[in-house]
Amino acid sequence: MAWAQETINTNILNLIVLGGDQKSTGASIELLPIAIIDIEPETLAGAGGGAGAGTEAGLPPPSSGGADLSNLWINFTHRAQNYQPARIYVSTNQPIPNGMKIEVQITQTGTGGNYPKNPNTNKIRLSQTEQVIVYDFANGYTGDGLNRGYHITYTISNSKTLPAGFEVIYRIQ
Amino acid sequence: MKNIYTIILLLSFSSLSFGQLLPGTLDVSGFPNIVESINDLVMEAGEDANTVGFESNIDASLISFTLDPTVAPILGIPLTSSALNCSLNIFRYSVYMHTQNAPQNVEIQAKTTMNSGVRFPVNILYDNLLVRPLGPRDLTPENGGGYITIPNNGNAAIKVFEFVGCRQDIPIQFKVKASALAISGASNFDIFYTVIGSIL
Numbered sequence: 001m002a003w004a005q006e007t008i009n010t011n012i013l014n015l016i017v018l019g020g021d022q023k024s025t026g027a028s029i030e031l032l033p034i035a036i037i038d039i040e041p042e043t044l045a046g047a048g049g050g051a052g053a054g055t056e057a058g059l060p061p062p063s064s065g066g067a068d069l070s071n072l073w074i075n076f077t078h079r080a081q082n083y084q085p086a087r088i089y090v091s092t093n094q095p096i097p098n099g100m101k102i103e104v105q106i107t108q109t110g111t112g113g114n115y116p117k118n119p120n121t122n123k124i125r126l127s128q129t130e131q132v133i134v135y136d137f138a139n140g141y142t143g144d145g146l147n148r149g150y151h152i153t154y155t156i157s158n159s160k161t162l163p164a165g166f167e168v169i170y171r172i173q
Numbered sequence: 174m175k176n177i178y179t180i181i182l183l184l185s186f187s188s189l190s191f192g193q194l195l196p197g198t199l200d201v202s203g204f205p206n207i208v209e210s211i212n213d214l215v216m217e218a219g220e221d222a223n224t225v226g227f228e229s230n231i232d233a234s235l236i237s238f239t240l241d242p243t244v245a246p247i248l249g250i251p252l253t254s255s256a257l258n259c260s261l262n263i264f265r266y267s268v269y270m271h272t273q274n275a276p277q278n279v280e281i282q283a284k285t286t287m288n289s290g291v292r293f294p295v296n297i298l299y300d301n302l303l304v305r306p307l308g309p310r311d312l313t314p315e316n317g318g319g320y321i322t323i324p325n326n327g328n329a330a331i332k333v334f335e336f337v338g339c340r341q342d343i344p345i346q347f348k349v350k351a352s353a354l355a356i357s358g359a360s361n362f363d364i365f366y367t368v369i370g371s372i373l
């Protein structure tokens with residue numbers, strides 16, 4: 001059902017003639033900062049959660065089955081606190097076995113959403129030390145799902161068995 | 174002189190009026206302070222934050238509209254009270270709302286419910302008439318009582334509800350849908366209510 005309410009231009013009314021009146025009151029709203037991130041598809045990859053809200057972001061990858069490393073996307077929603085720009089960091093929760101190299105790279109920006117785009121498009125060799133994968137950005141949202149936000153690609157050299165519970169962590173702050 | 178006043182009063186009492194609109198006064202009380210809580214936030218990364226929204230109390234503001242007392246010209250002597258004028262003069266009133274200086278990327282909505290508020294006076298002769306030209310002294314919300322987005326522009330104030338006869342303590346509830354693009358923290362703004370009378 002469609003509703004179409006009447007509108008009037010209050011700047012040209014003669015309220016005395018119209019038997020009416022006009023008053024105003026002050027009001028305020030208070031908005032919280034938001035910083036949430038996840039990796040899509042959600043059933044294949046986990047990501048570190050940011051501050052501000054609980055979400056599925058932060059869950060580890062499922063114990064069974066491997067991720068489709070060719071089609072992973074970073075989604076996020078961000079509302080700054082005190083105009084402070086955010087970054088997205090990437091790291092691992094455990095050391096990568098000696099000799100093995102895992103690199104991640106943003107290779108594409110998706111469609112939809114409304115956000116400042118400032119990716120680090122260099123290959124990042126993962127370690128337990130956090131590195132910036134998206135540089136400073138202001139408020140925005142990427143849209144949810146595949147083809148939204150930033151497409152990431154992993155490159156693995158000299159593959160070895162990763163320790164149990166190994167995770168790649170993405171953190172927005 | 175006393176006889177003149179008596180005649181004027183008798184004339185005023187002699188019949189219900191649905192003709193010329195009389196001046197009235199709108200009163201607004203309450204300072205809506207609408208606060209987003211952790212449970213109001215978007216839970217799915219990537220979605221905009223305005224998919225959720227959060228509400229004020231149902232009576233964040235109370236508004237009343239009553240006809241002014243009638244005062245004798247020049248002499249300034251009260252002739253009829255507001256209650257008496259509201260009893261004898263029944264009009265239809267439409268209430269339009271707009272905001273001023275509302276924050277960007279924030280949608281502010283308002284609503285009231287069917288027959289909210291209180292008739293003023295509570296019982297009058299009009300209510301018992303077999304034929305009531307403007308219908309019962311009821312309040313009818315627009316949009317079926319659902320939320321209506323309030324424009325941040327006095328050039329396009331939007332109708333939120335209408336009522337017949339004077340009415341007091343009409344509760345207004347607000348809902349805010351704030352995009353992730355909006356600035357966090359507190360923002361102050363003004364809410365305007367404009368009442369327009371009608372004899373139809």
